[in-house]
Amino acid sequence: MKQTLSFLLVLVFLISCKSNQEKKEQQEPNGQRPSSAELISELDSNNDGKLSESEVNGPIANDFKNIDSNNDGFLTLDELNKAEKNQEGRPPRQSNENKDLSNQIDTSVKVMPVNTDYFISENIIDGIQQQMIELNGVETLCYVIKTNSQATEHKMGPWCPTHIEDGMEKAGIWFKDDKVYDVSGHFIAKLDEFYSDDKWQLYREDGTIRVTDTEEGCLAAAKPEVEEAYHNYCVECLPEYFKDQVTTFILPVKPVYLKTTQSFGRGGIGVAFNGVKYDPPAPTHAILAAHTIAPLDDHGGHVNPHGGYHYHAVTGSTKEIAQTNAHAPIIGYAIDGFGIYGLLDKNGNKPTNLDECGGHFDDERGYHYHAGEPGGNQIIKCLHGLPGYTEVQE
Template sequence: MKHALFVILTLTTLISCKLNQKKKEQQEPNGQRPSSAQLIDELDSNKDGKLSKVEVKGPIEDDFNNIDSNNDGFLTLEELNKQENKPSKIANTNKDLSNEIDSSMKVIPVNTDYFISENIIDSIKKEMVELNGIKTLCYVIKTNSQATEHEMGPWCPRHIEDGMEKAGIWFKDDKVYDVSGHFISKLNEFYSDDKWKLYREDGTIKVTDTEEGCLAAAKPQVEEKYHNYCVECLPEYFKDQITTFVIPVTPKYIKTTQNFGRGGIGIAFNGVKYDPPAPTHAILAAHTIAPLDDHGGHVNPHGGYHYHAVTGSTKEITQTNSHSSMIGYAIDGFGIYGLIDKKGNKSENLDECGGHFDDERGYHYHAGEPGGNQIIKCLHGLPGYTQTKE
C-alpha cells in the first residue's frame, strides 16, 4: 500500500511539473491533484488514450505490472482510476496521528443498531485496522449505496416546459434551486454566460439518458460531444457496485483537523455514502449541470448513488431533548446530526469542521445548508476510509 501511495505521489509530482510549464488556467483548480484523466492527457505522447511503459518513468514504471490489471501492456483510465480510488485508505497509513489523539474528550461508540439491516451486505463485522499508524478496532460495513426510504431521482427535466416535479435541485452561493425546464432554459442568465444552452430548438433538453452518455459526461474531463448537457446517471447502471466503509468502533478525537480523501466522508443509516463537495468547477466548465434529486443525491460511475446534501429524506434517530436528529456517521465514527433542531434553530459554536461537544453526544457534527455543497467541512477524528468495488 505504501508503495502504491509512492507511485501516485510521484505521478502527481511529474504532472505538476509539466502543468507548471503551461498557463495557470490549465492547472488543477483549488490545488487538488490531477485526476487520472489528466495524467493520461499529460503523459500520453502518442495520444492513443492510454499509457505504455515507454511513456512513464520512475516508480510508476517499476509498478507498471501491478497497475496493469489485464496485462495488456498499457495503463488505461479505468486502471488508473482504480489506483486513484485507493488513496483514502493509503492516506490513513501515511501520517502517524498517535500523538494528536486527545483522550480526555468524551466520545460515543458507533451504534450499529441504527443502520437499516436490509441494506447491509452480509453483516457488519469488526476488524483490527491500522489507521494512520494506530491499530484500531473498526466496523466494516458493505452496502450497494442504494436508498430505500425514498425513490432515487428524478434529476433532469426533458423539456423546457417541465415543472420542478419532474427534476431535482441545483445549488449556487449556498442557495438551492429547482431544476425545472424554465431553470434550464435560463442558465445563460443564471451564470451570465451566453454559451449555456442545454436545450434544442424544439424545447427538448439534452440529457445523458444512456449509460454511455453517463460515462462520457460524469468525469472531470467531459467529452466534448456532451458539453451543454444535463448529466444524469441512473442507479441501475451501478447497482452491483459494493462500497465498503471502515469506521472506528469508538472514535478518537484528533487535536488537528483532517482533510477528506477522495472516498466517502460518511454513511447514512440506509447505507448510502455522504460524499465530499461535488466538483462543480469541472461540471460547470463544460457547461453541464449534474442535478441532485430532492433528497440531495445523484449518481456517478465510481460511487453509485451518494449524497452531497442533507434534506431530511433518510432515516433519523430522534433525540430525547430538542437537539436535532442523528442522520448518520462520519467516516471517523463521530455522529452527524441535522442542521435544525426541534425548535427550528441552528446549532451554534460549531468548529471549523461543523462539529462541537455536548454532555450527551460527546463530539459530533451538524450537517451544513443543503445549498452549501458541503455536508461537513473536515474531520476531527481518526479517519477510517471507503472503497468501492465495481
C-alpha cells in the same frame, strides 16, 4: 520542467488503512489516479476553482512555483493539465491518510461509540462485521459495513427534466452561493442568464433537453473531464446502472478524537443509516466548465460510476434518530465514527460554536458534527477523528 516536478507526477498510493493481517497499502479507489480536476475539487477550500499555496502541502507545495506558469500565486486547472501532459502520470492527491497520527490522539475528549442498531439492517450485506485494522499507525477495532448504496426510505430521482416546459415535479435541485434551485425546464432554459454565459444551451430548437439517457452517456459525462460530445448536457445517471456495486465502509467502533483536523480523500466522507455514502463536495467547477449540470434529486443525491448513488446534501429524507432533548437528530456517521446530526434542532435553530469541520461538543453526545446547508455543497468540512475509509467494488 524541473526535476522535482517528476516527483509530483508519480502515482501515489492511498494508504487509508492497512489490515492487521496483511499490512498492505490501499490504492486509489478502482485503481484510478486522480485527475487535475479532482485535485482541485478536493483541495479548493474556498471554492474559487483554483489552488493557492495555503491550500496545498507536500509535493504539490514543493513544486508550486514550477507548476504556476504565470506566477500569479494560484494553480489553475489548465496549469495542472499542462503539468500532466508534460510528464507521464498525474499529480498525486494530497492525503493525510499515510501519516502516523498516533501522536495526535486526545483522550480527554468524550466520544460516543457507533451504534449499529441505527442502520437499516436490510440494506447491509452479510451483516456488520468487526475487524482490527491499523488506521494511520493506530490499531483500531473497526466496523466493516458493506452496502449497495441504494436508498430505501425514498425514491431516487428525478434529476433532469426532458423539456423546457417541464415543471418542478420532473426536476432535481442544483445549488449556487449556498442557495438551492429547482432544475425545472424553465431553469434549464435560463442557464445562460443564471451563469451570465451565452454558451449555455442544453435544449434543442423543439424544446427538448439534452439528457444523458444511456449508461454510455453517463460514463462519458459523469467525470471531471467531460467528453466533448456531452458538453451542454444535463447529466443523469440511473441507480440501476450500478446496482451491483458494493461499497465497503470502515469505521472505528469507538471514534478517536485528534488534535489536528484531517482533509478528505476521494472516498466517502460518511454513511447514512440506509447505507448510502455521504460524499465530499461535488466538483462543480469541472462540471460547469463543460456547460453541463449534474442535478441532485430532492433528497440531495445523484449517481456516478465510481460510487453509485450518493449524497452531497442533507435534506431530511433519510432515516433519523430523534434525541431526548431539542437537539437535532442523528442522521449517520462520518468515516471517522463521529455522529453526523441534522442542521436544525426541534425548534428550528442552527447549532452554534461549530469548529472548522462543522463539529462541536456537548455533554450528552460528546464530539459530533452537524450537516451543512443543503445549498452549500458540503455536508461536513473536514474530519477531527482518526479516519476510516471506503472502497467500491464494481
